[in-house]
Structures are given as C-alpha cells and as structure tokens.
Amino acid sequence: MAGKKREPKDCRDDEKTITHFYKGIAPAVKGLVDSCKGDDCFHHLEPTPIPTQESATQIINQTRRILFPGFFTQTRLDALNLEYNLGQETTELFERLSKQIILSIKHECLRYDQPCSQCIQRAHETALKFIQALPDLRAILATDIRAALEGDPAAKSFDEVISSYPGLFAITVYRMAHKLFELDVPLLPRMMTEHAHSLTGIDIHPGAEIGESFFIDHGTGVVIGETTEIGKRVRIYQGVTLGALSLPRDARNRFKNKKRHPTIEDDVIIYSNATLLGAKAVIGARSIIGGNVWLTESVPPDTKILLKRPELVFIGNGKKTTNKFKPRRKK
Amino acid sequence: MAGKKREPKDCRDDEKTITHFYKGIAPAVKGLVDSCKGDDCFHHLEPTPIPTQESATQIINQTRRILFPGFFTQTRLDALNLEYNLGQETTELFERLSKQIILSIKHECLRYDQPCSQCIQRAHETALKFIQALPDLRAILATDIRAALEGDPAAKSFDEVISSYPGLFAITVYRMAHKLFELDVPLLPRMMTEHAHSLTGIDIHPGAEIGESFFIDHGTGVVIGETTEIGKRVRIYQGVTLGALSLPRDARNRFKNKKRHPTIEDDVIIYSNATLLGAKAVIGARSIIGGNVWLTESVPPDTKILLKRPELVFIGNGKKTTNKFKPRRKK
Amino acid sequence: MAGKKREPKDCRDDEKTITHFYKGIAPAVKGLVDSCKGDDCFHHLEPTPIPTQESATQIINQTRRILFPGFFTQTRLDALNLEYNLGQETTELFERLSKQIILSIKHECLRYDQPCSQCIQRAHETALKFIQALPDLRAILATDIRAALEGDPAAKSFDEVISSYPGLFAITVYRMAHKLFELDVPLLPRMMTEHAHSLTGIDIHPGAEIGESFFIDHGTGVVIGETTEIGKRVRIYQGVTLGALSLPRDARNRFKNKKRHPTIEDDVIIYSNATLLGAKAVIGARSIIGGNVWLTESVPPDTKILLKRPELVFIGNGKKTTNKFKPRRKK
Numbered sequence: 002m003a004g005k006k007r008e009p010k011d012c013r014d015d016e017k018t019i020t021h022f023y024k025g026i027a028p029a030v031k032g033l034v035d036s037c038k039g040d041d042c043f044h045h046l047e048p049t050p051i052p053t054q055e056s057a058t059q060i061i062n063q064t065r066r067i068l069f070p071g072f073f074t075q076t077r078l079d080a081l082n083l084e085y086n087l088g089q090e091t092t093e094l095f096e097r098l099s100k101q102i103i104l105s106i107k108h109e110c111l112r113y114d115q116p117c118s119q120c121i122q123r124a125h126e127t128a129l130k131f132i133q134a135l136p137d138l139r140a141i142l143a144t145d146i147r148a149a150l151e152g153d154p155a156a157k158s159f160d161e162v163i164s165s166y167p168g169l170f171a172i173t174v175y176r177m178a179h180k181l182f183e184l185d186v187p188l189l190p191r192m193m194t195e196h197a198h199s200l201t202g203i204d205i206h207p208g209a210e211i212g213e214s215f216f217i218d219h220g221t222g223v224v225i226g227e228t229t230e231i232g233k234r235v236r237i238y239q240g241v242t243l244g245a246l247s248l249p250r251d252a253r254n255r256f257k258n259k260k261r262h263p264t265i266e267d268d269v270i271i272y273s274n275a276t277l278l279g280a281k282a283v284i285g286a287r288s289i290i291g292g293n294v295w296l297t298e299s300v301p302p303d304t305k306i307l308l309k310r311p312e313l314v315f316i317g318n319g320k321k322t323t324n325k326f327k328p329r330r331k332k
Numbered sequence: 333m334a335g336k337k338r339e340p341k342d343c344r345d346d347e348k349t350i351t352h353f354y355k356g357i358a359p360a361v362k363g364l365v366d367s368c369k370g371d372d373c374f375h376h377l378e379p380t381p382i383p384t385q386e387s388a389t390q391i392i393n394q395t396r397r398i399l400f401p402g403f404f405t406q407t408r409l410d411a412l413n414l415e416y417n418l419g420q421e422t423t424e425l426f427e428r429l430s431k432q433i434i435l436s437i438k439h440e441c442l443r444y445d446q447p448c449s450q451c452i453q454r455a456h457e458t459a460l461k462f463i464q465a466l467p468d469l470r471a472i473l474a475t476d477i478r479a480a481l482e483g484d485p486a487a488k489s490f491d492e493v494i495s496s497y498p499g500l501f502a503i504t505v506y507r508m509a510h511k512l513f514e515l516d517v518p519l520l521p522r523m524m525t526e527h528a529h530s531l532t533g534i535d536i537h538p539g540a541e542i543g544e545s546f547f548i549d550h551g552t553g554v555v556i557g558e559t560t561e562i563g564k565r566v567r568i569y570q571g572v573t574l575g576a577l578s579l580p581r582d583a584r585n586r587f588k589n590k591k592r593h594p595t596i597e598d599d600v601i602i603y604s605n606a607t608l609l610g611a612k613a614v615i616g617a618r619s620i621i622g623g624n625v626w627l628t629e630s631v632p633p634d635t636k637i638l639l640k641r642p643e644l645v646f647i648g649n650g651k652k653t654t655n656k657f658k659p660r661r662k663k
Numbered sequence: 664m665a666g667k668k669r670e671p672k673d674c675r676d677d678e679k680t681i682t683h684f685y686k687g688i689a690p691a692v693k694g695l696v697d698s699c700k701g702d703d704c705f706h707h708l709e710p711t712p713i714p715t716q717e718s719a720t721q722i723i724n725q726t727r728r729i730l731f732p733g734f735f736t737q738t739r740l741d742a743l744n745l746e747y748n749l750g751q752e753t754t755e756l757f758e759r760l761s762k763q764i765i766l767s768i769k770h771e772c773l774r775y776d777q778p779c780s781q782c783i784q785r786a787h788e789t790a791l792k793f794i795q796a797l798p799d800l801r802a803i804l805a806t807d808i809r810a811a812l813e814g815d816p817a818a819k820s821f822d823e824v825i826s827s828y829p830g831l832f833a834i835t836v837y838r839m840a841h842k843l844f845e846l847d848v849p850l851l852p853r854m855m856t857e858h859a860h861s862l863t864g865i866d867i868h869p870g871a872e873i874g875e876s877f878f879i880d881h882g883t884g885v886v887i888g889e890t891t892e893i894g895k896r897v898r899i900y901q902g903v904t905l906g907a908l909s910l911p912r913d914a915r916n917r918f919k920n921k922k923r924h925p926t927i928e929d930d931v932i933i934y935s936n937a938t939l940l941g942a943k944a945v946i947g948a949r950s951i952i953g954g955n956v957w958l959t960e961s962v963p964p965d966t967k968i969l970l971k972r973p974e975l976v977f978i979g980n981g982k983k984t985t986n987k988f989k990p991r992r993k994k
Contacts, residue, residue, distance in 0.1 A: 030418050042401075052495075056406075195497075357791070375740075443820060553901060576816065
C-alpha cells in the first residue's frame, strides 16, 4: 500500500503548534505538585528509597543461578570454574540482598516511627543467614524437581523441568521468599512472590508453610494464602485456590496474623479449579479432591471427594440425544 | 560429569558445511517477500510505523512514576527535588505520549482512508488533556488503594499495596487507558491494558466504566468486558468473568458498540470464579455473588446468591464415610 | 514527611561491621560447592551450555517480525526496503536458531550418552527447514487472525488483533514451536511455549495438533495438553482445560507418548472454564460445550452441552426473594 502519498500535508505542517501546548505543561506540573500535599496522593518522599521490583527480580535470578549452576547462564560452566563462579555470584548476591534488606527495614522504621537500631547490621546478618541456607534450599528444591518429573507424563527430563516449568519457578521463588519472611524481612519477600505470580499466574504468599516434594502442574490461577499449611508430597493443578473465607469488615483487623487458610496433609492431590476456603478446611493425608470441588470443611484421611457428576443437557440438532453414540475417531 | 571428552569430534569438524545451508537462505527470503504480496500476509508497510508494545509500556511506567512519586525510582526523592522530578518526567511523558498518539491516529487515517486533518495538533492536545487529568487519576487511585488495604487482611501497609499488588497495577493501567479511550485515542489504550493483562492475568477492556474504591484480589483470570459498568466500592476476586453472551455469527457486527456486558451496582462483592454474562445481568447494590456462580439475569439489591451446596461423593478407603469425622489438626 | 532528621544515627555508623559478615561468605561458598557434589544439586556443568529463556524469546520475537513485517518495529518499513529487511532478519534468525538447536541437540546427546553425530549439520538443516516453512506459517496465522476478528465483537481491526491479542500471540508461538517439535528439536520448543504461557496465561504444549482458524478469547488459564487434537475453525475461551486424566503413579511411564488428551473436531465452540479430560473425550463437529462443563466422555456431532442451570439460593435482606424483580438500570 503506497500510503505515503496519501499522507495529508498538514501532518507535517502543524509541527509548530507544539510550542503552544508546551506552555500548558508548567501549570499541569504545578497541579501535580500541589496534589502531592493532599491526602489523595500516596508518595514515598523519604531519605531512603523503597526496594524496587527490578531489584527483587535481580535477587531472584541471581539466587536461581547459584541454586542451579549452569542452567541459567550463557557462559560455559564446568567443575573447574564452578567455585570461582559461585564465589563471585554469592558475593554479589550478599551485597545486593543486604542493600535491599536495609531499604526494607529502614522503610518500616520510618513508616512506623520505630527506632531503626542496628538496621544495617541486622540487614547484613540476615543476608548472610539467607546465603548460608542456600544448600538446604537446593536440597528441598531437588525433591520438588523429582516430584514434577514423576507427576507429569509430559515431562521429558529434569532439565526440561528446571528450565521450563512455571510451577517449579513459582515454588523456587516462594522458597526463597519464605526464608526471608522467616528472617522477618519486610516488603521484599512479597515483591519476590509477586514477580513469580506475574510470570506464572501462581500466587503463593511468602508466609505459607509448604513441605517437600511439592508439585504444581500448569499452575495458572493457583492461589495459596498467607496462613496455608501444606504437608509433604502434595500435588495441585491449575486454578486451585487455598483461600480465606471473607470476613465482616469490622472483624478484619482482629483476623490479621490469625490462621485463616486451609491445612493440606501429606500426599494429598487437588485437581484443577478446586476451591478450599478457611482454617476449618483440614484435608486429611492421602485424600484426593476432584476438579471444581468447593469446600470449607474438614475431610478425613484417605478420602476421595468428587463433585457429583452434574446433569448435562444434550441438545442434538433439535431432538435430545444421549451420549451413548460414539462418533468415528477423527483421523 | 566430564562431558567434554565425550563430545564427538564431528561436532567441531562439520562447521564448514554451514556455507552449504547459507545458500538456501536467499530463495527462502524470496519466498517470504513473494508471500507478502498475497492476501495471506498481514503486514504494516506504511510511511508511519504502528505504536509498539515497548512504547505503551514506557508510557505506563512513566505515568505511574508521576502518579506515585518515589515508589518506582531507585533515586532518592524528597520534598525539595519533587518539583524538578515531576517537571522533567511530565515533559518527557508529554513528548512520548504525543508521539505514540500521532502514530495511532495516522495509522487509523491511513487504514480507513480518512483525511488525517490536524492529527499532530490533535495528538498534542490529547496528550496535554491526559496530563491535566493526572491529579484526578491520583485521587481515584487513592480510593482504590484504601479499598485494597481494607479488603485484604493480608495487606500489611499501603506501601505493600502500591509496590506489590497486581490488582492495583491492573486498575492503575485501566484508569490511564480508559482516560485515553475517552479522548478517542485508537489502538494505544488496548495495548496498555494488554500489558497489564500480561503481567497480572487481569483483562480489563479500556472501554469499561468503573467507579471509585475498586478492589481486585489475586486477580488471575479476571475478565471485564468492553461495555461493563461497575459502581462504587465493588470488590471482585480471581477468575471472575464479566463477559458477553455469544452472538450468532451474523448478528455480531450489529452488536459492535452495543451494550453487551453486565452492570454491577455499588457495594457489590463477587467471589472467585463467578461468571456473569450479558447486558441483562444487572447486579443490584449491596448484593453478594458467591464463588463459581454462573448468572445471565438480573439480581435485586441486597441479595446474596450462592450455589446450592453441591453434593459431594466421599469415598474413604472402600466404604463411604461422612465428613462428621474431625481429623487431628496437623502439627 | 521530613524523614531525614528522623533517620537514626547508627544507620550510618555501623557500616564498618560489614567486613565482619564478609568473613562468613567464604565458608558459605564452600558449602555451596560441596553440596554440588551430592544428589541434591541439579547442575548443568557441561562443555556446552543449555539454551536460555532469553534466546528462546529472541527467536520468537525475530520470527514474529518476519511473519508480520512492519508490525513490531519502530523503524519505518515499506515496499522498497522490505526485501533488505527480511533478508537481514532471516539471516540473523538462521544463525541464532542454528546455535540454539545445536545446544539443544548436544545437550540431549550428552544427557543420554548418545553419539552426537552430525549434530551441527542437523541443526543448520533444521533451522533452514524452519525458515522455509515461514510462508506456510504466515498463511495459517492469517486464518487465525481472521477468526479472531470474526469471533470477537470488541475487535476493532486486524491491526489491533495482531498488535494486542494475547490469544493470537500464544497461537503464533505455538505454531512456531510445533514446527520445531515436528523437526525433532528437543527442549527449545517447550521453552518457547512457556514464554507465551508466561505472557498470556495460555499453556499450549508444542506437541498438540491444531487446525486453521483457531481463536482463543482472553485466554488466561487455558491449558492444551501434549496429545490434544483440534480441528478447523474451533473457538475456545478463558480457563478452558483440554487435559489428561490422572494416572496411577506406576502406570505413568507406560503412558508417556501415548494419546492422553481430548480430540476436538471442526467448528466446535468451548466456553469459559470448561474442562475436557482424557483421550476418550472426542467432541463431534459443530458441537458447543457450555461454560464450566466438566467432561471425560465423547459427544456426538451437532450437540449442545450445557450444565443444568444450578439451583441458586437467593437471600434478600432476611426473606427469600425471587429474581423476577427488575431493579432500575444503573444510570
């Protein structure tokens, strides 16, 4: 399409009018500055900035490179240069993580007018504890990887699981964030899990307690709330919600930091789009929850719960047909 | 694993064969060029390029930095440098936005053979109107932030809501895009909301009308269609669809720009994975729609709608068990 | 808030303590290196690195620029410079793709101790075949674009569909990945579809077989499994799962590479959050599957399947109300 000659002249001519509009910017900026003084502007005008999503993402990626050496680097890694590589990555991670923890702690201190005593020291201490915990993180993630390989017939190799599976990524980030959550780091852990949520559609709160060999298949739409407890060798599918029952608005504050989410015991399987709500929902060991089930109560161990097959209405060209009829398999 | 010595010789040797394959590229390129002449190639060979997702994303991020000063910058921001910062960001935004609006308008003109009269001027005018509207955007977003803090017991502070909540991000982008939609900017608004959809799993069409104090929790899978109307203080959860009833293929064009989506009145709560379809679905004020409910009709005000508790089949090791039995709480 | 003067002194003072913590890093690194020798560390210490998500993403974006000339570039493209542009992009793609296929093949060879015979040559051959297939990819994607424009009343133009629709992006990436899957490229295809899954919430396995004029609306939560077969002119909505029935753990390996997923014949429509599971689920041509339907069996052609309207409990301020009552339409 020779659109060029169709382009109207004035599109080039009225360039000069731009200056007119520039005059309008100054008052607009003034309006923006003024509106910052009112209650309707949430700003963060502080001596120390708040941690950014970018830094949370860098911490996730660098920790992941350390946990799974050679999987997320273009550069060649072998048994010989491994120690240098890990040494450098770990030192960088220590600095990067310390800095963001400092920002997170100072931010809390300023926000809540607490004395910010020893917060730099606390931050470095916490960063070191996190790094010292990485071998254990590696070990529990190894159980998650094996669970994925065992749980999914489409899984070709553990390399595929590590490099491509969103469920493993979400669990990896959750396990990092949960460690920082346990070490009382504010803000940063939630930023990390929200990064995973954004990439995978899997929303795991850093406060949840999740045992080894955890597998999430597909994962989009999964929600695991703050006070959820999950045992060992549990498997869940896309769209599963482990959530809270809603509270009367007044009651809400009393419920902060109270158990509000389900407990899933060992070896439970929960199929796609099942919804389990509230602290009363304790799913006994080895039980199976079918797809689309909606539960707010307890289930004994070794129990299989299925939605009673819903009645379907078949309307075949006018007349009601049954589904006995078997069509030829598509070639 | 000393994989090195296991690496077969020929992997290094047959490097030279590459030239052979390069010979195949020229005809392949010719094939690609030729296929551009047919109907089966959608191309955009125009004097002006189309706006890109990158530019839409830059506009979103810069506007967000202006709306929430200090939250999304690594650099320190305080009451003293605020004005300079806002002045610079706003000027940049004006130029960036004007440029993309010009591309969007010219693109429409060329596509539909309309006279592109004064389109540069119109673009600058529109960009300025958008910037002038930012204080009001800030004010309504403040109501959304407070609604999130009130609506979610897990929310620790408004800083956490602003920096981490996907629901707030999706609503922020929607409110920007809706403003541009009201100013008749083509293409760009939808690109902006699709960026939010991609990051959050929340799909809000720029054309929807949404009142203040809107809260979306978790959000993955939420769909809010083009002609949806939502009142004040409405709360919805993950997987909620406010969609259109499907139309007979012939009828479809007649229905463009007609009301096709639900109306949600003030103070309504819609729980996870509920599906409301069609313009006839008018949900009266203060009503509550339970999880998994599927509705295509109206609901009076002050009404609570729940799915009748579905019958569950309990299969406990062979014999049917009830769910009276309470297992010991997992320690 | 003049937070500055509120910032506690010691926050600046104890900077020196940092050296103390640095001493802790060396042993931590040692621990990380040692843990690499055990079974609980998955590493990739090989002479050739594994393909990275970044490279998979670059291949997707460059192929997309070639398939839809002018849509995803800021630089102006017209009939005159088109050939140069396609020539350069295609040559780059050939090199980039060959390199990643080499890594994928070598990786398989090393992992499974296979002789890596002619793998560089095979890689270049495969990359060329992929490039030669691009005109056909363009042609089938043109049918998908038209299907989107016809299927969605909110769609304003094919430019909007191409530049903004997540469903089209997911299908585009699937069709690229499926071609590489057919050419027996390991690892890379799944990395590509996982990139699309991450951006769109649509999870299509590269092994699925999907006919022309395929449309996915909204798409978040869609899952299409490895052995799914989909005919022509099929339309599906957000949250639709075409999945496998779960297998007893022992049976799982026997089922790898066996048909485990549904077959959808021509002109079928599947509405939001419907779940179809297992190879036995063969949906006959022109059938319609309603929202939230859960199916594991066959359906004859020309059949409409709806969930029997679930009983709803209406609780209007105390007394049970009906939904005859029509509230005034919200203004």
